[in-house]
Amino acid sequence: MDYKDLANLIFPDAKDISYYEEKYVKRNLPEGAVVTRYAPSPTGFLHIGSLFQVLISSMMAKKTGGINYLRIEDTDQKREIEGAITSVINSLKDFGIEFDEGQIDEINGKGDYGPYKQSQRKEIYEAYAKYLLSQGKAYPCFATPEELNELREKQEAAKLRTGYYGVWAKYRNLSVEEAVEKIKNGESYVIRLKSPGNEEKKIRHKDVIKGNVEFPENDQDIVIIKGDGLPTYHFAHAVDDHLMQTTLVVRGEEWLSSIPTHLQLFNILGFKAPKYAHIPTIMKMDGESKRKLSKRKDPEAAVDYYTEEGIPKESVLEYLLNIANSNFEIWRKQNPDKKLSEFDFQINKIGVSGALFDMVKMLDVSKNVISRMSAEEVYDKVNEWAKQFDEELSVMLQNKEYALKVFGIERGNTKPRKDISKWSEVKESISYMFNDKFDKNAQFEYAKISDKNEIEKIVKLYIEKYFDINDDKQTWFDKIKDLAEELGYAREVKLFKSEPEKWPGHVGDISTVIRVTLTGRQNTPDLYEIIHVLGKDTVIERLS
RNA sequence: GGCCCGUUGGUCAAGCGGUUAAGACAUCGCCCUUUCACGGCGGAGACAUGGGUUCGAUUCCCGUACGGGUCACCA
Numbered sequence: 001m002d003y004k005d006l007a008n009l010i011f012p013d014a015k016d017i018s019y020y021e022e023k024y025v026k027r028n029l030p031e032g033a034v035v036t037r038y039a040p041s042p043t044g045f046l047h048i049g050s051l052f053q054v055l056i057s058s059m060m061a062k063k064t065g066g067i068n069y070l071r072i073e074d075t076d077q078k079r080e081i082e083g084a085i086t087s088v089i090n091s092l093k094d095f096g097i098e099f100d101e102g103q104i105d106e107i108n109g110k111g112d113y114g115p116y117k118q119s120q121r122k123e124i125y126e127a128y129a130k131y132l133l134s135q136g137k138a139y140p141c142f143a144t145p146e147e148l149n150e151l152r153e154k155q156e157a158a159k160l161r162t163g164y165y166g167v168w169a170k171y172r173n174l175s176v177e178e179a180v181e182k183i184k185n186g187e188s189y190v191i192r193l194k195s196p197g198n199e200e201k202k203i204r205h206k207d208v209i210k211g212n213v214e215f216p217e218n219d220q221d222i223v224i225i226k227g228d229g230l231p232t233y234h235f236a237h238a239v240d241d242h243l244m245q246t247t248l249v250v251r252g253e254e255w256l257s258s259i260p261t262h263l264q265l266f267n268i269l270g271f272k273a274p275k276y277a278h279i280p281t282i283m284k285m286d287g288e289s290k291r292k293l294s295k296r297k298d299p300e301a302a303v304d305y306y307t308e309e310g311i312p313k314e315s316v317l318e319y320l321l322n323i324a325n326s327n328f329e330i331w332r333k334q335n336p337d338k339k340l341s342e343f344d345f346q347i348n349k350i351g352v353s354g355a356l357f358d359m360v361k362m363l364d365v366s367k368n369v370i371s372r373m374s375a376e377e378v379y380d381k382v383n384e385w386a387k388q389f390d391e392e393l394s395v396m397l398q399n400k401e402y403a404l405k406v407f408g409i410e411r412g413n414t415k416p417r418k419d420i421s422k423w424s425e426v427k428e429s430i431s432y433m434f435n436d437k438f439d440k441n442a443q444f445e446y447a448k449i450s451d452k453n454e455i456e457k458i459v460k461l462y463i464e465k466y467f468d469i470n471d472d473k474q475t476w477f478d479k480i481k482d483l484a485e486e487l488g489y490a491r492e493v494k495l496f497k498s499e500p501e502k503w504p505g506h507v508g509d510i511s512t513v514i515r516v517t518l519t520g521r522q523n524t525p526d527l528y529e530i531i532h533v534l535g536k537d538t539v540i541e542r543l544s
Numbered sequence: 545g546g547c548c549c550g551u552u553g554g555u556c557a558a559g560c561g562g563u564u565a566a567g568a569c570a571u572c573g574c575c576c577u578u579u580c581a582c583g584g585c586g587g588a589g590a591c592a593u594g595g596g597u598u599c600g601a602u603u604c605c606c607g608u609a610c611g612g613g614u615c616a617c618c619a
Contacts, residue, residue: 360555
C-alpha cells in the first residue's frame with residue numbers, strides 16, 4: 001500500500017486536479033490588469049475596515065482594467081448567519097461598490113471561475129487535498145482535541161514553541177497501513193500538510209504595502225481539511241486564489257504573519273503566489289491606548305452606522321481614501337468635481353501603521369462633500385434617507401418645490417454653505433423654514449438686545465416701515481441700517497467699534513433681533529434669502 | 545512568552561542622508577462692509593529613546609521603551 005491507496009481511500013470520488021486546471025482557462029485581460037477580490041466570511045456585519053479593504057481592491061481593479069470579485073468564505077459552519085451574504089452585498093451596494101464577478105445572492109454567482117461560495121467548492125478542495133495526499137505531502141491526523149491540548153500544555157511547561165510540528169507531530173509518520181486501519185475503524189481525522197519548512201530558516205517576502213518582511217519558515221503541519229470535510233482558510237485561499245487567478249490579495253494586516261504558511265502552500269501545490277497587500281487596521285482611541293475598532297463597543301465600526309446616521313456614502317469613501325492616500329486631499333481640492341474613480345490611486349502609498357479613526361475629520365470631509373452637491377442632489381439624498389430613518393422629515397419634504405428652495409439657500413455659488421455634514425442634522429437645521437414646526441410664541445433666546453419691549457419696538461418698526469419683499473439685497477440691507485439708525489443704533493459695525501460708548505448697539509444687533517424673531521435662532525444662513533424663501537406672508541405673520 | 549510589524553505636532557499625514565520638517569482636521573487670535581457656516585491671514589504645537597555608521601542623521605544599522613498583530617479542526 002502506498003500514498004495513492006491512502007488518498008483513494010480518503011477521497012475515492014475526487015477528480016484529478018488536471019480537470020480543474022483545464023476547466024478554468026486563463027483570463028483574457030490587458031497587460032498589467034489586476035485580479036483582486038473581497039472574500040468575507042458571512043457574518044452579516046460589514047466592518048468599516050472591510051469597506052476600506054474593498055475600496056482599495058476595487059480602485060486597483062478599476063485602475064488597471066482588471067477584475068474585482070466577491071467570494072464567500074463560509075467554511076465555518078458554526079458561524080453561519082442566515083441572510084448574511086445578501087446583507088453584505090447590499091451594504092456594499094449602499095456604498096456604490098459592486099463586483100465584476102462573484103457571488104450575487106445567497107446561492108448564486110456570476111462569472112466563469114465559480115462557484116464563488118466555498119461551501120459549494122468542496123469537491124475542488126478534495127481534489128487538491130487528494131493530490132497532496134497521494135504524494136505524501138499531506139497526511140491524515142487522528143489527534144483528538146484532548147491530545148492536542150495535552151501537547152500544548154507539555155510544550156508550554158517545557159517553554160517550547162507550541163503547535164503541531166516536527167517531532168511533536170505524532171501522526172506525521174504513521175505508516176500508510178496504520179492510517180488505513182484507523183480510518184477503517186472509523187476514527188475521526190483531519191488532513192494536515194506535511195510541512196517541509198525549517199523554523200531556523202528565514203523567508204523573505206515583499207509585501208505591496210509593508211515592503212520587505214522576514215519570517216521564519218513555517219514548520220507547523222497545519223490542518224488543510226477539517227474534520228467536517230471543509231477546508232481551512234489557508235488551504236481554501238491557496239486553491240481558490242489560484243483557480244480564480246487572483247493576482248493581488250488585499251487583506252487586513254492580521255494576516256501578515258500567515259505569509260510563511262501561505263507561500264509554502266502555494267509552493268507545494270505548484271501555484272504561483274499572488275501579490276499581497278496587507279492594509280493597516282483602523283484603530284480607535286480608548287482612554288490612553290489605541291485599539292481595533294470593535295464591533296461590540298463601537299457603533300462606528302459597522303458600515304451600516306453611516307447609512308443610519310445619514311453620512312453620505314461619498315463622504316465615507318472620501319474619508320477612507322484620505323487615510324489610504326494622503327495626496328487625495330490635495331487632488332480633491334484641485335478637482336472638486338471629478339469622480340473618485342478618476343483619482344490615481346497608489347496602493348503602495350498606503351501608510352504602514354494603523355490609522356486612528358477620526359470622526360471629526362470624517363464629518364469635515366462630509367461637510368465638504370455635501371457642500372459640493374446641488375440643491376436637487378441634497379434633496380434626493382435627504383429624502384431617500386428620511387424615508388427610511390425619519391418619517392417626520394420625510395413628511396416635511398413632501399413639498400419638493402419648497403424643499404428645493406430651502407436647500408438652495410446659499411448653495412450653488414462659489415462659496416457654498418458648509419453647515420451640513422450628515423442627513424440626520426438636516427431636520428434640526430431647517431425646521432424653522434416650515435410653519436408647522438415653528439412656534440412663534442416660544443421663548444426665544446435673544447442675544448445682546450433681549451429686552452422684550454425693545455425687541456417689539458424694533459420688529460414693529462421694521463415690519464411697518466422698512467419691510468418690502470421686493471427689495472433687492474442691497475436695498476434690503478440698507479433699510480436695516482436705516483432702521484438701526486432711526487432707533488439710535490450705529491448703522492455700521494465699524495462705526496460702533498470705533499466708538500462703542502456712543503451707541504447701545506449696531507446694525508448687527510438689530511438684524512439679530514429680526515433673525516431670532518423670524519427663525520427662533522441666532523445663527524442661520526443669509527437672512528435675505530430666508531425671507532424670500534419663507535415668503536411675504538409668513539414673514540409678516542411671524543414678525544407681527 | 546516566541547515570532548512579526550510599527551513609532552513625525554492632539555489626530556491623519558508628507559518626507560527616503562544636508563528642508564526654516566509640507567499639508568489637512570482640531571485648537572487659538574485677527575480680518576472678511578448683519579449672525580452662523582465659509583473664506584483669508586497669522587499663532588501655538590512633532591521626528592519615542594540610547595548607542596553607532598557618516599563631514600552630516602527624522603531619514604541607514606543595533607539595543608531599549610511603548611503600541612499593534614499573531615501563535616485554532618475561526619476567518
